[in-house]
Amino acid sequence: MTNCQDCGAPIPxxxxxxxxxxxxxxxACGAEHEVISTDPVELELIEEEK
Numbered sequence: 001m002t003n004c005q006d007c008g009a010p011i012p013x014x015x016x017x018x019x020x021x022x023x024x025x026x027x028a029c030g031a032e033h034e035v036i037s038t039d040p041v042e043l044e045l046i047e048e049e050k
Contacts, residue, residue: 005045006031013041 009028033043
């Protein structure tokens with residue numbers, strides 16, 4: 001499990017490991033994170049363009 005880089009809420013990782021480039025969404029705030037590493041799982045916050 002890893003935490004949202006926007007609000008700090010935990011983002012559960014499904015039993016199946018994500019692939020690099022997958023997008024995981026925080027259920028607490030809706031922030032999108034891209035998987036940048038799988039061992040260990042590391043996420044990068046996807047910044048919305050304004």
